[in-house]
Amino acid sequence: MPSVLLTESIALELGAQEPWPQDVKLFQPYEVEQILLPDNANCLAVQAFLKMCGLDFEVEPRSNAEYMSPSGRVPFIKCGAFVVAELDPIISFVNHKGISLSDKLDSVQKADMRAYMSLINTVLANAELYITWCDKTTLQEVTKPRFGSVLPWPLNHILAWQKRSQVVKKLGVLGWGNKTLDEVYEEIENCCSALSERLENRPYFFGDRPTELDAQVFGHLFTILTTPLPNNRFASIVRGYPNLIELCKLVEKEYFERTAEA
Amino acid sequence: MGTVHCKDVPPDQTIGDVRSHFAATGLQGERDHYESDKGQSTEQKQINLDGVKARVDKIYVDGLSRTKDDIIIATVRDLFQAKDFQEVIVGAHKVRGKLEGLGCFRNIGIYIDTSSGPHATPEGVEVTFYVRELKRIVGGVSTLVGNNEGSLVVQMRLPNIFGRGEKLQTEYSYGSQKTSTFNLSFTKPLQGNLNPVFTGTVFQAGSEWPSSGYKQIERGLLLDFGFNSTPLVRHNLQWEGAWRDISCMSRSAAFQVREQTGPSLKSSVRHILTFDCRDAPILPTCGSLIKLTQEFAGLGGNIGFFKNDLCLQSNWTLLADMVVQATLQAGFLTRINNSQNVGICDQFFLGGPLSLRGFQARGVGPHKDGNALGANAYWSGGLHLFTPLPFSPGKGGLGDFFRTHLFVSAGNLDNVYLGKEMPTSFQTLMRTVRMAYGIGVALRLGQMGRIELNYCIPVLYRREDQPNHGVQFGIGVHFP
Incomplete structure (x- = not known):
């Protein structure tokens, strides 16, 4: 039904022009016992982005957040009558309200930012999925218990198996299916060094003000650094890039600790 | 004799x-x-x-x-x-x-x-x-239209499979909306005076509820043990384990429906008591039906409730071929604890040609953004007068399948809370009655089901309801 899609997107666009309401909620899985590495990275990236924009929101944990989301992925925000899922749609939804972190950039810088954001999406996000669902020890010791923590027996096993086969299929389509763990670590290494070279010694990627790219990098790297996994090599690769660590610390201090105090 | x-x-x-x-x-x-x-x-x-x-x-x-x-x-x-x-x-x-x-x-x-x-x-x-x-294998392929889609049904039956009346039945249907329904059941009659029968069923069924904005896939196992305590009173003891997957049908579904999405597991025991002395299941002319269903969910799984459902029907023949039918249905559902949920698919709904005539499907009771949310208590009743068609065309033949149908039906659906608020919420359930009356034609389809074409006039309804003025068409097996 294409007409429905069209009217929905028009409605989304019209509604998006209204100002930011007070009761915006961000839905995500339970952070302590449920959330997995890739989801946590995405949730943290969206949180960082909204905080950088100075928009108020409330985090609402739900065990079925993934199923509630219109796209099937977390996080999603409920803004008035609208539900918008994932970082990119949320960025464009916020842009429609006239709020943007990257409007000061010129077109070359904007293209640059887009390129680095898609690098993160294609490398870091897939690497997180690979470690979480394809690495046997992580799957057994971390992923399955956490994924199944909110589900009754025997659904916890059935759905974990179902989710794993979906992820494996997706990674296979993207060409990550036959990679070994070492090759995945190599990809991460390359991605981090590219980001590190772009960042140099600036506080943020594009000068003194954070952009969408900073939010995304923070979301992924901070999650990788703070998530305990059986194999710690993922975090130790990231630790090899001090300027990226500095970026994470800066964003945490500026946007997360400040709100915690308030 | x-x-x-x-x-x-x-x-x-x-x-x-x-x-x-x-x-x-x-x-x-x-x-x-x-x-x-x-x-x-x-x-x-x-x-x-x-x-x-x-x-x-x-x-x-x-x-x-x-x-x-x-x-x-x-x-x-x-x-x-x-x-x-x-x-x-x-x-x-x-x-x-x-x-x-x-x-x-x-x-x-x-x-x-x-x-x-x-x-x-x-x-x-x-x-x-x-x-x-009977032959060892009986099978068939047929098409079916209903539930907003057309589907292809393949069925196979193995009667008397082990020589003692055991029956294995399987049915698979694939719909144009890509829903697939699967059902495999094994029936074993046991020896004894009480007519005991054991049935085990494995099933998968998909259903769509546009009026509530969600669709559901249910997979599960049902074990049933039926027996008669007296010749007319039948008991069914059942255990059901069902994995239900609920998802939103569109982006614009009410957020209250969206909150209910995701997988859930129900494990429940059920007792169904049926007393049926009617002369026919479809358009009877005399006799009564009493059906009481009690379901307790919460033996494992994350769904927990206690659900009671009562269905009464009585028929009297007044003059030649004029039958009066009175019906009453009521149901009540309570949560059993706070750690186990009640899903939207466990709630009661009211409205539609098979439930409360004169209202759209699920058109009565709590709604949000046009989606029916259901409630935990309902009642509905009806008074029907069935007569042959005027001037009895086709008497003794095709005309006998048709009946003129005059009806008044009333009911209500709302949330009833136990504790202090119980008297007030019960009063609301009784006071805010929905009512409709109308006239129509009912057609009996063998002893399998019936079709109704009614002109309905809703007289009592509330603002959140979706009344259906005018012609309403219904086809089904269980009519209230």
């Missing part, structure tokens, strides 16, 4: 040459044709069969191949108790009913003859049952 028409019975012959042949239909079993080998007179006499002594020497069952002997012996054994010829005939008739009930045979004929051979007694008779067993 006391009188028999016969052509000629010489006084010295009692049952020597009496032959009785029962045809397969029940009607002819009532009338027995006696024929004497010697006389050809057409004079009619009545003899009293009670006085004719008889003893069943042998019973043959002809045509058995895979049906096991033990269940046949258990079925026909009572016939040996017969002491006179009338008891033989009545007993043979009963046995035929039981054999039909086994679900193993296509048609059954009865033949009664005097017994012969070395062990024959002077008053002995032999009863022979001619049976034809």
Whole structure:
């Protein structure tokens, strides 16, 4: 039904022009016992982005957040009558309200930012999925218990198996299916060094003000650094890039600790 | 059964040459044709069969191949108790009913003859049952339109699979909306006076509820044990384990529906009590139905509730072919604890041609953004007058399938809370009644279901409801 899609997107666009309401909620899985590495990275990236924009929101944990989301992925925000899922749609939804972190950039810088954001999406996000669902020890010791923590027996096993086969299929389509763990670590290494070279010694990627790219990098790297996994090599690769660590610390201090105090 | 028409019975012959042949239909079993080998007179006499002594020497069952002997012996054994010829005939008739009930045979004929051979007694008779067993595999492919989609249905049945009336049935349907429904059930009748039957079913079913904005896929296992406590009262004890997957049908679904999405597991025990003395399940002319369902969910899984549902129906024939029907349904659902949820698919809904006429499907009760949310208590009742079509066109033929239908129906659906607020919320349930009346035509589809075309006039409704003024069409099996 294409007409429905069209009217929905028009409605989304019209509604998006209204100002930011007070009761915006961000839905995500339970952070302590449920959330997995890739989801946590995405949730943290969206949180960082909204905080950088100075928009108020409330985090609402739900065990079925993934199923509630219109796209099937977390996080999603409920803004008035609208539900918008994932970082990119949320960025464009916020842009429609006239709020943007990257409007000061010129077109070359904007293209640059887009390129680095898609690098993160294609490398870091897939690497997180690979470690979480394809690495046997992580799957057994971390992923399955956490994924199944909110589900009754025997659904916890059935759905974990179902989710794993979906992820494996997706990674296979993207060409990550036959990679070994070492090759995945190599990809991460390359991605981090590219980001590190772009960042140099600036506080943020594009000068003194954070952009969408900073939010995304923070979301992924901070999650990788703070998530305990059986194999710690993922975090130790990231630790090899001090300027990226500095970026994470800066964003945490500026946007997360400040709100915690308030 | 006391009188028999016969052509000629010489006084010295009692049952020597009496032959009785029962045809397969029940009607002819009532009338027995006696024929004497010697006389050809057409004079009619009545003899009293009670006085004719008889003893069943042998019973043959002809045509058995895979049906096991033990269940046949258990079925026909009572016939040996017969002491006179009338008891033989009545007993043979009963046995035929039981054999039909086994679900193993296509048609059954009865033949009664005097017994012969070395062990024959002077008053002995032999009863022979001619049976034809059902084929090993029965199957079919059909198409089905309903539930907003068309689907292809493939079904297969293996009757009498192990020779004791066991049945394996499977059905698979694939719809144009890519929903697939699967059902595999195994039925095993057990021996005993209470007519006990065990059924195990594995199922997968997809359903869409546009009026509530969600769709559901349900997979599960159902174990059922049914038995009669008295001939008319049937009990079903069930255990059901069901994995339900609920998802939103569109982006614009109400957030209250969106919150309910995701997988859930229900493990419940159920007791269904049915008392049915109606003369037909579809458009009956007399008799009542009482059905009480109690379900307790929460033995494992993350769904927990206690659900009661009551269904009453009574029918009276006023004048020739004018039937008055009164119905009442009521249900109540309570949570059992805070750690287990109640899903939207467990709630009660009201409205629609099969539920409360004069309202759209699920059109009564709490709504949000146009989606029906359901509630935990409801009641509905109706008064119907069924008459033949005006001027009775097609009487004795097609016209008998149609009935004119006048009705008044009323009901309500709302959330009722236990504790302090209970009296007020019960009062609301009684006060904010929805009501509609109308006239229409009902068409009986065999004994399987019925079609209704009604003109409805809703008279009492509230702002959040979705009344349906005018023509409403309904097709289904269970009509209130």
